[in-house]
Amino acid sequence: MQESRKDCHAWLTLLATALVPLMIGIFTVVITIQHQSSADRQRQQEQQQADNLQNERTFSTYVDDISKLLLTKEVTTDNKALLYIRTKTLSSLRKLDTQRRKYLLLFLYESQLLQYDKTKKHDRSTLNLAGADLNHIHIEKPKNFNNLSLPGVELNNASFTNCHLQHSRFADSIMNDIRFTNSFLLGTRFSRCSLERADFRNTTLTHVSFRSAILRHADFTRAWTKAADFTNADLYGALMTEKHLQEAELLDNARLPNGSFAMIQEKNLVVNGENIGCDKKLLSSWTMESVIIKTFQHYRSSPNCSFGIANLSSLNPTSIEQQVVVANYSVLIDSGKAKYNVSGSFGGNAYAKITFHTHAAVKTGKQVMIGLDERQNKTGTMIFQQKLGTIPVDTRQFVLVVYFMKIPEGRHNFAVFNNIRITALHLEHSHQMSINNLRFYPAHRCFSNEVIEQIKHYDKYKVPQHIIRNILIDTHQDKFYIVKNIGNILKVTSNNTITQELAVQTCLTEMKEADLTAKIEVIVQRNYELNMIFIACTKTKNNFQRYG
Structure with a gap:
């Protein structure tokens, strides 16, 4: 028994001896972690203070430099001065935090550098901030931003709440998830803007232009859209009522909230494609080598005038060309549902080729030929011809070329054409759709x-x-x-x-x-x-x- 007590006492002594350094070690680790955490917080605070100081220094330097420049010269008439301000502004915006970017925007507006003057024909007096990063800027107090000019900027997740933005311009800007709640927008332009999930609740949008704007899933709850222009706008999934669509002035080529399309403009996209031979010279919409123009002759048959070459043997192969812009059909085209209808009257050795190009002037790989009908070789009169097909996605322009050339196996020595037309169609629905008659459509x-x-x-x-x-x-x-x-x-x-x-x-x-x-x-x-x-x-x- 006594030996057992000795063994127990020995073990307790050993344990106590081991616990002391263990406790010291644990205490040391805890103290070290606390010191490390405290040091990290201090470093973060110091870094924040340094960043804040740097932001303040950058902002103050910018304001001082621009203010001095504004005092020494009239920059609104000096393009070099405006270019200098643009360069310095874009550089400063990349260094500033969100709050000071907001202050910088207010400074430029109040200095009248971002106020568009409607009385002037050119934009020379307005500072161009295209490409500027103004994301996450929030202006929530009542503020007057009339005639604000901010085309081509980034304003994602920004807000202009309770603001007046009459006759302002945001064309070509990226403004997804932006909020304009309770604001007054009269005559403001959002042409070609990306406004996905934009918030226009309780907003006055009278005479506002949304031409070619992306408005998918935008919220127009209790908004006033009187005389708004939604031409070629993508309104898919937008929160809108029938009243909003009725109040709008234009809905041509627009995709409606339910995914259907409003009236598609079926006008001839070729400028001066009809009765072209009635003029003594080639019209400005067409281009061709000037030395060739005088060799063209007019083929008149009342009431129409055709255009062509009477003697191909005396000429090298030649052509006339026209670029046809279809940007106002971009929503329909990018949906994959756009069709083209190409038609014209061709005689002799005349024919046409249409090439599709993207917005970057890159060929889509698709071409359409019309006018090489074997019947042309059998008759001396013009023959009406037509082709229908799908417009490739991302197409923004056609290049139309009409060729006049001697065909070896052809019997004719002349080439003539008239009434060439290109129209964009939506075969599922390409007629006027009255908002008042929506209940008559199959979906209803x-x-x-x-x-x-x-x-x-x-x-x-x-x-x-x-x-x-x-x-x-x-x-x-x-x-x-x-x-x-x-x-x-x-x-x-x-x-x-x-x-x-x-x-x-x-x-x-x-x-x-x-x-x-x-x-x-x-x-x-x-x-x-x-x-x-x-x-x-x-x-x-x-x-x-x-x-x-």
């Missing part, structure tokens, strides 16, 4: 389960399909149904085997109980054979009188 004629049950109920009693149609229109005034729709539903859903006599008897009994004014008309043929029994209650009679 879908039958809910409730309506299908109503149709089956009326059919059970052999109610004529045109009367069913009238009842549904009266009940669901936001929809429009045609008899064919009713018939299609009954083909799929109806399993009614009740006989005509039993149906009439059952319906007559129920209607007598429900409506004492119920009317029955028996229609017979000339041979007195029963043709139809027409049954109508008061409501169906009213519908019949209303819809005929």
